[in-house]
Amino acid sequence: MLFFKKDNLNPKEIFDYIKGITDEDKERIKKALDFANVAHEGQKRFSGEPYITHPFEVAKILAEMNVSTDMIIAGLLHDTLEDTATTEEEINANFGPHILFLIEGVTKLGKIKYQGATRHAESLRKLFVAMAEDIRVILIKLADRLHNVRTLEHVRPDKRQRIALETIEIYAPIANRLGIWKIKGMLEDASFQYAFPEEYKTVVKLRKTKGKESLKRIEKVSRTLQKVLAEHNLRHAQIDYRIKYLFGLYKKLQKKNMDIDQIYDLLAMRVIVDTIPECYQVLGIVHNLWRPVPGRLHDYIGRPKDNGYQSIHTDIFTPDGSMAEIQIRTTKMHEEAQFGIASHIVYEESGKPATGGKMEKKFDWIKNLIEWQKNVSDSEEFLTSLKTDFFGDRIFIFTPKGDVIDLPEGASALDFAYAIHSDVGNNAHAAYVNNKYSSLDTILKDRQIVKIETKKTNKPSLKWLDYCKTTMAKKHIRSYLQKNTD
Ligand code: MN
Numbered sequence: 001m002l003f004f005k006k007d008n009l010n011p012k013e014i015f016d017y018i019k020g021i022t023d024e025d026k027e028r029i030k031k032a033l034d035f036a037n038v039a040h041e042g043q044k045r046f047s048g049e050p051y052i053t054h055p056f057e058v059a060k061i062l063a064e065m066n067v068s069t070d071m072i073i074a075g076l077l078h079d080t081l082e083d084t085a086t087t088e089e090e091i092n093a094n095f096g097p098h099i100l101f102l103i104e105g106v107t108k109l110g111k112i113k114y115q116g117a118t119r120h121a122e123s124l125r126k127l128f129v130a131m132a133e134d135i136r137v138i139l140i141k142l143a144d145r146l147h148n149v150r151t152l153e154h155v156r157p158d159k160r161q162r163i164a165l166e167t168i169e170i171y172a173p174i175a176n177r178l179g180i181w182k183i184k185g186m187l188e189d190a191s192f193q194y195a196f197p198e199e200y201k202t203v204v205k206l207r208k209t210k211g212k213e214s215l216k217r218i219e220k221v222s223r224t225l226q227k228v229l230a231e232h233n234l235r236h237a238q239i240d241y242r243i244k245y246l247f248g249l250y251k252k253l254q255k256k257n258m259d260i261d262q263i264y265d266l267l268a269m270r271v272i273v274d275t276i277p278e279c280y281q282v283l284g285i286v287h288n289l290w291r292p293v294p295g296r297l298h299d300y301i302g303r304p305k306d307n308g309y310q311s312i313h314t315d316i317f318t319p320d321g322s323m324a325e326i327q328i329r330t331t332k333m334h335e336e337a338q339f340g341i342a343s344h345i346v347y348e349e350s351g352k353p354a355t356g357g358k359m360e361k362k363f364d365w366i367k368n369l370i371e372w373q374k375n376v377s378d379s380e381e382f383l384t385s386l387k388t389d390f391f392g393d394r395i396f397i398f399t400p401k402g403d404v405i406d407l408p409e410g411a412s413a414l415d416f417a418y419a420i421h422s423d424v425g426n427n428a429h430a431a432y433v434n435n436k437y438s439s440l441d442t443i444l445k446d447r448q449i450v451k452i453e454t455k456k457t458n459k460p461s462l463k464w465l466d467y468c469k470t471t472m473a474k475k476h477i478r479s480y481l482q483k484n485t486d
Contacts, residue, residue: 009033009056014072017063025069028095029059032076035094039077039084046154054147055079061143065183065339067136074102075140081107105130105137106144121379124170124386131174132370138174142183145171149190164194168247173391179308182338188247196250203250206260211243214267217318221290221326222269228285229271237282238272251393264293264315265325272334276301279328283312286326290316293323301329305396309337372472385471395446407444411469414440417452418473425476427454441467459484 011030015021036055043051059075073095080086081103091100131138149167152160168191175184193200222239229237244252244266256262271282279301286292296315304310311329318324329337369390376382393409397416405419413433417440418425431438432451444450460477468474 009037009052014056014059014063017060017066018069018072019066028069028073029076032073032095033059036076036080039080039086043083045151047151048154051079051083054151057147057150058140058143061146061183062140065139065143065180066335067139070098070102071136071140073099074106074136075143077103078106078140078144102134102136102140105134106140121382124383125373128366128369128373132366135178135366138178139180142171142175142180142187146183146187146190149187149194152190152194160194164191167191168195169387170391172247177391179336180339181309185245185248189245192247192250199250200246202258203246203253206253207243207246207249207266210260210263210266214324215241217320217322218267218269218324221316221318221324224289225269225271225286228289229282232281232285234273234278234282234285236274237278238270240270240272241267242270243267264296264323268325268327270327270329270334272329272331274330276330279312279330282328283314286314286316286328290318292316296325301333311337375475376471381471388469389471395444397444398447398449400449400451408469411444412440412467413438413442413444413450413452414464414467415470415473416444416450418468418470418476420452422476424452424454425473426460426480427456427458429453429455429458440464 011026011033014029014033015026018025033052033056037052040051040055045051045054055076055078058078059072062072062075077086077091077095077099081088081091088100088104091103127138127141145167149164152163155163167187172184172187172191175181175187192203218241222241226237226239229235244263249263249266252263253260260266271286273279273282293315296313298313300309300311300313310333311327313325313327315323315325372389373382376385388408394406395409395411397405397407397411399405399420405416407415407419413431414425414428416431417428428440430453431440431442432453433442433444434448434450460480462481464477465474468477
């Protein structure tokens with residue numbers, strides 16, 4: 001029988017994150033913590049701390065993500081199979097097959113490292129396959145990675161930078177595409193200082209000085225708004241602010257010549273209400289109080305973002321002649337905006353003892369990714385196009401019918417044509433971008449509406465390869481040219 005030692009980590013720190021936790025769940029989590037504690041006995045981290053602090057923190061991150069107790073337990077045990085004498089049989093006997101399944105999934109991935117392109121590419125392939133099989137495995141892996149980057153200060157500098165870069169280039173984008181924005185932001189911010197030390201210092205300083213100014217302004221706006229909302233029977237509306245994540249700010253600054261005065265959402269104000277009609281009511285009140293900035297109203301409630309994000313965003317002119325961003329959403333949207341997919345999995349899990357976390361249709365890109373990677377054998381090519389095609393910055397382009405096609409930034413009208421269908425690509429003749437007649441090599445911008453004009457007689461040519469950014473389009477062009485040269 002295992003005993004919980006007094007001088008050790010307190011499971012209450014995990015419990016506190018779980019709403020409505022049952023006594024049974026408490027016991028299971030305690031048992032897993034005890035088990036991991038004994039298994040990792042005597043092991044230390046680079047920091048000199050007992051190893052158990054790592055799985056403990058990973059479990060806390062998972063609990064905060066609002067995932068199931070099974071996943072939290074798997075988080076506590078995630079390193080036992082790989083790093084301790086613990087066997088599969090022991091896990092199975094103590095925690096059952098569902099937990100074992102998750103831990104094996106995480107263990108199979110091993111430790112992913114940049115160590116020559118081939119090895120790296122291979123471990124990433126494994127990661128994506130595991131992700132398609134059971135999305136919960138990647139969530140545990142993300143929590144694991146987050147705690148690892150948070151403790152990077154204890155790691156050798158060269159190794160540190162490699163891990164930080166890999167986190168920014170691969171893990172954060174995965175979190176982003178899964179809609180777990182809070183984890184994405186935290187992964188990037190923890191890695192930023194090790195990946196780009198100089199830039200980090202600059203951005204920290206900018207955010208600090210400018211943040212204070214914005215805060216004063218936003219507080220004023222907030223006081224006024226709270227009062228007026230109360231007059232409209234919206235006393236329950238919650239107003240809070242969030243300061244932009246450092247790395248997110250850095251990326252935006254790069255696009256604005258590092259001019260912080262061009263950033264209007266450094267500090268965004270959020271109004272959180274109960275229902276969707278109340279969201280629109282708040283929007284009306286806001287626009288009645290302050291003039292909206294033209295072209296800066298985005299209704300992601302009426303039309304959610306491709307990754308499921310919902311909220312109304314609007315920029316307003318504040319009384320001092322500056323601008324501020326206000327986001328309006330329901331409590332449910334607010335929760336989903338932080339941990340996205342994580343909350344859906346809980347929902348899907350409840351009621352049925354599933355071994356696999358099911359994926360929603362909007363995560364079809366994972367399947368596309370698996371399909372795509374089967375055809376790319378060269379490791380360098382795999383890594384490069386992975387970054388551009390799947391994990392680079394995305395733009396969302398609308399078809400005339402209102403369907404959304406998501407493409408990497410810098411994609412052309414021809415990329416869009418191929419993304420619709422290879423036949424549309426192969427016979428593409430011209431494009432209408434926001435109703436304007438444009439050539440196929442036109443670089444598209446986020447949220448444009450694009451219509452492709454095809455001609456049966458039109459065929460791909462060699463120079464089309466220069467018009468495209470996506471590996472997918474290039475592949476179709478090459479395969480057409482191969483079949484039709486002689
Ligand atoms: Mn670990």
